[in-house]
Amino acid sequence: xxxxxxxxxxxxxxxxxxxxxxxxxxxxxxxxxxxxxxxxxxxxxxxxxxxxxxxxxxxxxxxxxxxxxxxxxxxxxxxxxxxxxxxxxxxxxxxxxxxxxxxxxxxxxxxxxxxxxxxxxxxxxxxxxxxxxxxxxxxxxxxxxxxxxxxxxxxxxxxxxxxxxxxxxxxxxxxxxxxxxxxxxxxxxxxxxxxxxxxxxxxxxxxxxxxxxxxxxxxxxxxxxxxxxxxxxxxxxxxxxxxxxxxxxxxx
Amino acid sequence: xxxxxxxxxxxxxxxxxxxxxxxxxxxxxxxxxxxxxxxxxxxxxxxxxxxxxxxxxxxxxxxxxxxxxxxxxxxxxxxxxxxxxxxxxxxxxxxxxxxxxxxxxxxxxxxxxxxxxxxxxxxxxxxxxxxxxxxxxxxxxxxxxxxxxxxxxxxxxxxxxxxxxxxxxxxxxxxxxxxxxxxxxxxxxxxxxxxxxxxxxxxxxxxxxxxxxxxxxxxxxxxxxxxxxxxxxxxxxxxxxxxxxxxxxxxxxxxxxxxxxxxxxxxxxxxxxxxxxxxxxxxxxxxxxxxxxxxxxxxxxxxxxxxxxxxxxxxxxxxxxxxxxxxxxxxxxxxxxxxxxxxxxxxxxxxxxxxxxxxxxxxxxxxxxxxxxxxxxxxxxxxxxxxxxxxxxxxxxxxxxxxxxxxxxxxxxxxxxxxxxxxxxxxxxxxxxxxxxxxxxxxxxxxxxxxxxxxxxxxxxxxxxxxxxxxxxxxxxxxxxxxxx
Ligand SMILES: Nc1ncnc2c1ncn2[C@@H]1O[C@H](COP(=O)(O)OP(=O)(O)OP(=O)(O)O)[C@@H](O)[C@H]1O
Ligand SMILES: [Mg+2]
Numbered sequence: 001x002x003x004x005x006x007x008x009x010x011x012x013x014x015x016x017x018x019x020x021x022x023x024x025x026x027x028x029x030x031x032x033x034x035x036x037x038x039x040x041x042x043x044x045x046x047x048x049x050x051x052x053x054x055x056x057x058x059x060x061x062x063x064x065x066x067x068x069x070x071x072x073x074x075x076x077x078x079x080x081x082x083x084x085x086x087x088x089x090x091x092x093x094x095x096x097x098x099x100x101x102x103x104x105x106x107x108x109x110x111x112x113x114x115x116x117x118x119x120x121x122x123x124x125x126x127x128x129x130x131x132x133x134x135x136x137x138x139x140x141x142x143x144x145x146x147x148x149x150x151x152x153x154x155x156x157x158x159x160x161x162x163x164x165x166x167x168x169x170x171x172x173x174x175x176x177x178x179x180x181x182x183x184x185x186x187x188x189x190x191x192x193x194x195x196x197x198x199x200x201x202x203x204x205x206x207x208x209x210x211x212x213x214x215x216x217x218x219x220x221x222x223x224x225x226x227x228x229x230x231x232x233x234x235x236x237x238x239x240x241x242x243x244x245x246x247x248x249x250x251x252x
Numbered sequence: 253x254x255x256x257x258x259x260x261x262x263x264x265x266x267x268x269x270x271x272x273x274x275x276x277x278x279x280x281x282x283x284x285x286x287x288x289x290x291x292x293x294x295x296x297x298x299x300x301x302x303x304x305x306x307x308x309x310x311x312x313x314x315x316x317x318x319x320x321x322x323x324x325x326x327x328x329x330x331x332x333x334x335x336x337x338x339x340x341x342x343x344x345x346x347x348x349x350x351x352x353x354x355x356x357x358x359x360x361x362x363x364x365x366x367x368x369x370x371x372x373x374x375x376x377x378x379x380x381x382x383x384x385x386x387x388x389x390x391x392x393x394x395x396x397x398x399x400x401x402x403x404x405x406x407x408x409x410x411x412x413x414x415x416x417x418x419x420x421x422x423x424x425x426x427x428x429x430x431x432x433x434x435x436x437x438x439x440x441x442x443x444x445x446x447x448x449x450x451x452x453x454x455x456x457x458x459x460x461x462x463x464x465x466x467x468x469x470x471x472x473x474x475x476x477x478x479x480x481x482x483x484x485x486x487x488x489x490x491x492x493x494x495x496x497x498x499x500x501x502x503x504x505x506x507x508x509x510x511x512x513x514x515x516x517x518x519x520x521x522x523x524x525x526x527x528x529x530x531x532x533x534x535x536x537x538x539x540x541x542x543x544x545x546x547x548x549x550x551x552x553x554x555x556x557x558x559x560x561x562x563x564x565x566x567x568x569x570x571x572x573x574x575x576x577x578x579x580x581x582x583x584x585x586x587x588x589x590x591x592x593x594x595x596x597x598x599x600x601x602x603x604x605x606x607x608x609x610x611x612x613x614x615x616x617x618x619x620x621x622x623x624x625x626x627x628x629x630x631x632x633x634x635x636x637x638x639x640x641x642x643x644x645x646x647x648x649x650x651x652x653x654x655x656x657x658x659x660x661x662x663x664x665x666x667x668x669x670x671x672x673x674x675x676x677x678x679x680x681x682x683x684x685x686x687x688x689x690x691x692x693x694x695x696x697x698x699x700x701x702x703x704x705x706x707x708x709x710x711x712x713x714x715x716x717x718x719x720x721x722x723x724x725x726x727x728x729x730x731x732x733x734x735x736x737x
Binding site for chain 2: 050052053054073074075078079083084086089090091092093094095099100103104107108111143160164
């Protein structure tokens with residue numbers, strides 16, 4: 001069974017039609033990339049998958065594990081295993097990164113009918129993950145994303161993903177704002193999480209990221225539709241030609 | 253905070269002993285005559301076996317009260333209170349009037365106890381269920397008292413103190429909040445029924461957090477509580493008042509007075525969690541809480557820190573203050589006030605700088621949700637002799653939803669040019685972005701609000717003693733349930 005299946009998805013934001021019939025199927029273990037011009041609806045797609053309020057599905061369906069998730073709340077989808085690495089991670093003043101992560105882990109344990117995570121054990125788990133991503137202990141103590149540099153925020157998103165171990169992750173422009181070294185660290189972190197059960201949807205503007213995180217498929221999103229799909233060579237092609245050829249294309 | 257199993261065992265043990273020796277009989281089922289009169293006051297004083305000077309003081313206060321008018325300057329709205337339509341002294345309820353078991357208790361109240369993780373036995377006690385071994389906190393205190401006595405510390409009810417330490421009480425009572433201070437405080441002087449008394453001798457560091465929770469029989473906390481704490485030279489005490497569990501009381505009006513005195517080099521930390529019944533969504537049946545709390549930093553280098561988490565009551569009117577009289581004395585005020593539904597809070601502090609090099613810090617966090625109103629009202633007064641006085645004030649307001657209100661009313665009186673007064677204020681809303689971010693990580697909407705609000709209050713929460721902090725955090729979440737969406 002496909003892990004995620006998006007069928008003829010139409011969605012509006014504040015009454016404006018943004019997604020206009022998206023079809024996308026991702027098998028377990030696959031990594032797909034989505035590229036496309038600014039404003040084409042990439043982030044909107046990620047929010048609709050995550051179930052953000054105000055993003056209304058007007059037609060079509062999203063299946064996760066073969067079941068529609070449209071009636072599920074945001075937190076239920078998260079606990080079911082859907083993770084979104086935000087294009088613009090949000091600051092939460094006064095809440096230590098560790099506290100926040102622990103709350104997220106405990107929410108999952110509660111849903112599974114398990115006891116809260118042991119504080120010492122949790123710290124141990126965190127240490128393992130932070131080492132992999134070059135996140136310092138100091139950053140764990142700081143308030144979630146507050147005063148983090150652009151690159152640190154992105155790294156923090158991947159840290160959260162590594163701790164929460166979702167089955168399906170959407171990475172929305174995780175590469176933007178990263179320097180070359182950070183890009184490699186983040187890509188290594190992401191690759192370490194690749195596995196036969198876990199799928200990812202990587203949103204990016206740059207082929208460069210896809211040299212590190214090699215996708216199984218690449219899709220081009222324009223004006224709320226997928227206008228082209230192909231292998232990783234499609235990304236290279238786009239790098240040289242740009243989106244000009246797709247701007248006026250109707251659905252592929 | 254929640255008593256441990258150990259505490260309950262102690263209660264049990266003491267309870268058993270009490271029955272064995274049979275000294276339960278002196279509780280008479282009696283009420284003062286309805287309404288307020290000299291007769292009522294004489295009745296209360298006689299009931300307590302008070303010295304004459306105490307009765308005289310009460311009567312003086314009462315006569316003054318008759319000439320006073322109820323204040324209306326606070327940003328609060330409530331129907332007029334009929335002071336003649338109330339009882340000012342009631343002996344403890346008989347068992348027959350109490351719920352027989354938890355089945356008879358409001359399930360909503362029980363659900364909250366559950367969420368706070370309060371043990372069953374204590375749930376019964378808090379809900380006022382008639383049980384054989386009533387969690388009689390007076391007895392528990394007896395156990396602690398021995399430990400405290402070894403250090404010369406006095407910790408007892410103010411009625412006991414009037415009997416056993418009359419001179420100390422007489423020396424200090426009314427010395428911080430005079431009998432004529434304000435409408436509610438004056439009323440309290442006339443009719444207070446009980447409260448706590450603490451004396452820490454010279455150079456003694458109190459070895460444990462002192463808490464009323466273990467002392468006062470919850471169902472009879474009384475609407476007019478009076479607390480007096482004296483920290484003698486070089487001593488230290490941390491005092492906890494209140495309880496995170498929601499408390500109900502038939503008496504709608506509560507007018508407590510708390511007086512603190514810190515002598516040279518002494519330090520008092522006074523922490524409160526106030527969670528009186530706020531009423532239903534429409535505010536019906538909630539407690540009116542009009543409190544006068546004031547500290548005199550009388551000695552050099554003395555220090556008083558007020559920390560409060562205010563989540564309950566329909567109306568809160570409360571300004572814990574510090575009179576910084578001794579040179580180099582320090583006053584601190586850390587406050588979280590949460591109002592939801594129809595709750596109204598008008599709270600803040602007064603820092604009166606009299607001595608040289610006196611310093612004060614005010615951190616106030618106001619959170620409003622529903623149709624609630626939350627006002628910070630603060631006064632920083634620098635007297636002419638307060639050379640180099642310093643104040644830093646930070647008032648942050650957080651709004652949840654669009655029907656609530658937050659107001660900041662800082663008054664500053666600067667009468668010494670060498671003093672520095674700083675004031676910062678912010679107002680923010682919980683953003684949809686923050687909620688979505690938390691929920692995307694798996695937090696329920698309510699948990700998300702709780703996490704965000706706790707983050708907002710962090711600077712205050714970290715001032716709470718550990719014993720209080722964890723539950724206070726949960727309480728913040730619970731108070732805001734149903735405030736979003
Ligand atoms: N609340 C809103 N009301 C109206 N239009 C909106 C709203 N939110 C987003 N949009 C529009 O939806 C379109 C898609 O936005 P989206 O953020 O999904 O683009 P994107 O592909 O992620 O772009 P980028 O590459 O710049 O991140 C844009 O034209 C945007 O202006
Ligand atoms: Mg985007």
